[in-house]
Amino acid sequence: MKQWQGRAIRKISKDFYKEYNMSYIKEIINNPKLKVFFMEKNYKPGDIIFEEGEESNSLYLIEKGDVIIQKAINKEKTEFKELAIISEYNILGEIAMFENIPRTARAKALTEVDVKAITKEKFFEIIKNEPEFSFNFFSFIIKTLSERVSHTSKELTLLYDISKNLIVDYLEEKKFISALIDEISLYFENWDIEGYCYNIFNEEFEKVKELDSGFNRDINILNYREPLWIDASSYIMPVKIKDKVLMAMLFLSKRELNRNEINDFTTIFNTIYFIASSGLERTLRNKEDYFFKKLKQRKTGI
Numbered sequence: 001m002k003q004w005q006g007r008a009i010r011k012i013s014k015d016f017y018k019e020y021n022m023s024y025i026k027e028i029i030n031n032p033k034l035k036v037f038f039m040e041k042n043y044k045p046g047d048i049i050f051e052e053g054e055e056s057n058s059l060y061l062i063e064k065g066d067v068i069i070q071k072a073i074n075k076e077k078t079e080f081k082e083l084a085i086i087s088e089y090n091i092l093g094e095i096a097m098f099e100n101i102p103r104t105a106r107a108k109a110l111t112e113v114d115v116k117a118i119t120k121e122k123f124f125e126i127i128k129n130e131p132e133f134s135f136n137f138f139s140f141i142i143k144t145l146s147e148r149v150s151h152t153s154k155e156l157t158l159l160y161d162i163s164k165n166l167i168v169d170y171l172e173e174k175k176f177i178s179a180l181i182d183e184i185s186l187y188f189e190n191w192d193i194e195g196y197c198y199n200i201f202n203e204e205f206e207k208v209k210e211l212d213s214g215f216n217r218d219i220n221i222l223n224y225r226e227p228l229w230i231d232a233s234s235y236i237m238p239v240k241i242k243d244k245v246l247m248a249m250l251f252l253s254k255r256e257l258n259r260n261e262i263n264d265f266t267t268i269f270n271t272i273y274f275i276a277s278s279g280l281e282r283t284l285r286n287k288e289d290y291f292f293k294k295l296k297q298r299k300t301g302i
Contacts, residue, residue, distance in 0.1 A: 022089040024140055025061050029116055034133065037126050038116040043109035050093065052077070052106040058117045060092040065113035066263070067092055071105045082270055085110065085263040094141050158187050158268065162275050170283040171290050173197045174208040177247055180276060181209045187268075194250040196221050205248060221248045227273055232256040235269060239276050247280055 028034055038061070043049060049060065052072055066087050070080035083105060086092055092107060092115070118126075126133060162183045170176040177195040185193055195209035205221040217234060225245055227237045233253040238245040249272075257265065 024136075025063070025089045025091075028061065028133075028137075029063065033130065034126060035116070037122040038118050041115050041117050043113040043115070045109055045111055047109045047113075049107040049109060049113070049115070050103050052104065053102045056093060056095065056099075056101065056103045058119050059094050059123060060115040060117050062086060062088050062090050062092055063114040063116060064088050066110040067113055068108050068110045069105050070108060080106070082267065084267050087260055087263055091141065091144055094144065158184075158271065161186070162272065169286050170279075171287050173247060173280065173283055173287075174206075176279055176283045177249075178209045180279060181211070181249065184272060185211055188251070190254045192250075192252040192254075194252070196248040196250070198244075198246045198248075217252060219250060221250070224248070227269060229262060229266070232258075232262065235265070237269060237273055237276070239273065239280055241277070241281055241284065246284075247276070249276065 029038070041049075041060075043065075049067060050056070050058075052070075066085050068085055069083045071083055073079050073081050086107075093103070095101070095104075162180060168176075168179070170179070174197050177197055181193050181195045185191075192210065192212035194207060194211075196205040197208050198204075199206050219230065219234065219236065221236070221238070224236045224238050225240070227235070229235050233256045235251040237249040237251070239247045239249075251265075251269070
């Protein structure tokens with residue numbers, strides 16, 4: 001079965017939005033008056049397109065491939081949080097056209113990537129000579145920024161809502177999983193979400209939560225140890241503590257998702273995974289402390 005790779009952002013009229021992007025960027029690339037201002041660049045998987053903190057002086061039109069945006073989470077810049085995936089027929093580094101500030105994150109090629117790059121100087125040269133282009137291009141940038149801000153707002157709201165589970169002192173993994181899925185479900189219309197808890201006695205996963213029993217997909221949770229797309233409508237999220245999978249969530253969409261949607265939802269899944277693993281670890285610690293206190297009370301007769 002083909003495994004879908006990806007990471008995540010959201011879905012407002014996605015098909016229309018993608019078609020609009022594709023049409024407009026192709027129009028720019030193929031326009032003989034405009035393409036002389038752009039420089040073609042090619043990147044292999046793992047190549048850095050720009051680093052966080054470096055001078056920002058260029059905007060990129062992505063012709064082919066996927067670019068991952070990452071933010072350093074330590075001073076040494078050796079560990080990174082994945083913020084988003086930007087796919088072909090999108091713009092990258094657009095803030096460089098308006099602000100004289102260093103790059104706020106780094107961009108790395110996830111696949112083979114072809115871009116058309118334009119410097120700020122060349123960009124404003126086009127604006128002087130092609131006023132119609134400037135109006136259309138600024139409109140395009142505004143649409144792109146609006147889409148990204150909307151996604152960021154939804155992800156932050158989701159993060160806030162589900163992170164409330166981290167301050168609740170659950171004593172059972174099943175109750176934590178069930179409560180977490182209840183919070184998540186508000187953001188996943190037209191999805192089934194199933195929650196599983198590992199039973200150490202029979203070494204099997206027990207289903208503890210299911211939003212829509214009408215789904216019928218034969219997926220063996222034991223076959224997966226890492227989060228991934230099983231296909232274009234199914235995402236599996238095993239959660240490991242000390243390298244052992246102790247819970248899992250299965251996200252089942254009622255329809256197949258397109259490439260951009262897959263990328264978009266994966267970013268959200270990364271956020272959910274962080275909350276799920278932290279919450280599960282806290283629950284296990286609470287459970288251990290509870291039984292230790294009970295045992296101590298029995299020994300002391302208190």
